Amino acid sequence: MRYDSILDTIGDTPLVRVAPEVHGLRNIDLYAKLEMLNPFGSVKDRPAWNMAKEGLAGAIERGDSIVELSSGNTAKALAVIAAMHGLPFKSVTNRMKVPEIKDLLLLLGAQIEELPGQTECLDPTDTEDPLTRMYRMLSEEGSGYLHTDQYFNPRNLEAHRISTAQEVIKDLDGRGPDIFIACVGTAGSSTGVATVLREHNPQVAVVGLVAQKSDFIPGIRNIDEVNEVGLFDPSNYDTIEAVSAQEAIDGMLTLNRRCGMLGGPTGGAAYFGAVRHLKAIDETLTERRTAVFIVCDRVESYMSYVRQRRPDLLKQPPRPNSVGTLTDAEVAAAASVDVAQARQWIAETAPLVVDLRGAFAYAALHIENSVNIVDELFDELLHGGLPIGASRPVLLVCPVGEKSARYAALLTRMGHQDARSLRGGVVAWRDAGAPLVRD
Numbered sequence: 001m002r003y004d005s006i007l008d009t010i011g012d013t014p015l016v017r018v019a020p021e022v023h024g025l026r027n028i029d030l031y032a033k034l035e036m037l038n039p040f041g042s043v044k045d046r047p048a049w050n051m052a053k054e055g056l057a058g059a060i061e062r063g064d065s066i067v068e069l070s071s072g073n074t075a076k077a078l079a080v081i082a083a084m085h086g087l088p089f090k091s092v093t094n095r096m097k098v099p100e101i102k103d104l105l106l107l108l109g110a111q112i113e114e115l116p117g118q119t120e121c122l123d124p125t126d127t128e129d130p131l132t133r134m135y136r137m138l139s140e141e142g143s144g145y146l147h148t149d150q151y152f153n154p155r156n157l158e159a160h161r162i163s164t165a166q167e168v169i170k171d172l173d174g175r176g177p178d179i180f181i182a183c184v185g186t187a188g189s190s191t192g193v194a195t196v197l198r199e200h201n202p203q204v205a206v207v208g209l210v211a212q213k214s215d216f217i218p219g220i221r222n223i224d225e226v227n228e229v230g231l232f233d234p235s236n237y238d239t240i241e242a243v244s245a246q247e248a249i250d251g252m253l254t255l256n257r258r259c260g261m262l263g264g265p266t267g268g269a270a271y272f273g274a275v276r277h278l279k280a281i282d283e284t285l286t287e288r289r290t291a292v293f294i295v296c297d298r299v300e301s302y303m304s305y306v307r308q309r310r311p312d313l314l315k316q317p318p319r320p321n322s323v324g325t326l327t328d329a330e331v332a333a334a335a336s337v338d339v340a341q342a343r344q345w346i347a348e349t350a351p352l353v354v355d356l357r358g359a360f361a362y363a364a365l366h367i368e369n370s371v372n373i374v375d376e377l378f379d380e381l382l383h384g385g386l387p388i389g390a391s392r393p394v395l396l397v398c399p400v401g402e403k404s405a406r407y408a409a410l411l412t413r414m415g416h417q418d419a420r421s422l423r424g425g426v427v428a429w430r431d432a433g434a435p436l437v438r439d
Helices: 045-053 056-062 073-084 099-107 130-139 154-171 188-200 245-258 265-282 299-309 328-333 339-349 359-364 375-383 402-413 425-431
Strands: 015-017 028-034 065-068 089-093 111-114 145-147 179-183 205-211 239-243 289-295 335-337 352-355 394-397 419-422
Touching: 015 154, 028 154, 028 265, 045 073, 045 154, 045 188, 056 145, 065 073, 073 089, 073 099, 099 111, 099 299, 154 188, 179 188, 179 265, 188 205, 205 265, 239 245, 239 265, 245 265, 245 299, 265 289, 265 299, 328 402, 335 339, 335 402, 339 394, 339 419, 339 425, 375 402, 394 402, 394 425, 402 419, 419 425
Parallel strands: 028 289, 065 089, 065 145, 089 111, 179 205, 179 289, 205 239, 335 419, 352 394, 394 419
Antiparallel strands: 015 028
């Protein structure tokens, strides 16, 4: 096959059957759509090109920069597209969580602007969120930016309607699958594909997979974050189920080692969630069924993610004092206080208030007299033992109270006598009208 441009190779990815001896399903044929084989390495290549191409000529004429609110695969694809057309690319994000992706973006010539934000997702209803203010500025006419706007741009969905979904139907001999399982990030691929599959077969079942609230899986939102995405509509899914980071890694290992598919943790989450869901219905079926899931991207970009959560897989000793070793029971038992209780405790006892958010978010608004120790740094400190005197009361604060609860549980396990988390986090503090200060 010969092409005039690398952009012409986007799409037409293989649909590969997963061997029954791997997944153990008796009545369901399971297929993986290998989006990791797109030229820039992910499912995001399709919408990135579809969102950018219409405005490229004008952007080149004006000398605009391409910009996107992304810290992952969409940014990577757009950085390549921008560089190919002689345009600058800027990634605006409130947290670069995967070091390999950040390094690759810099290698591609991207500019990275990290802003504070209260969640990993844009919340257009929160006018005080700096990420929201940046979003509005980027979208203004004459801003100097070609803003691809992945969270709200219908061309994100269109990319999957006109290509991904059609390929799945064609490769299944025109029948399409009976069940479609997709991880939900911007909701572009899951919604775009599901819409076409339902038009083709109204009986198709659609399963959406999100990350558990306390976990981070690259490319997947948790249920709170996904509700803030403009393309997300819960009615597009017959069911929405959560997958943990450990389950995502387990699924990734199966794809890598048993199937020869070098997918990353997002694809691993899709595989694990698919098999778990399908096993629950497999024995009840009287006719053979077909299911499809998407392997979103490649594993090579996530070595630090694996190293942090499963060092044993890389022949490294387990990390001591890690939140990843906590049980659900330990987290549930961790002490937490609501805003009113926290304010009273601060007034009477003056605990050390540790704000675990990023430095930009802390600088924008924080509880007075709190100290800022970014969660990644706090995590590193804990590996060496208690970073805070065991008898000194401490209140841990994060955006919505989930990470702080886990760290409170870990400190308690390590022997700290009074570690509590702020229930609902800074968002609850703000919503209660409690005072916040800024640097």
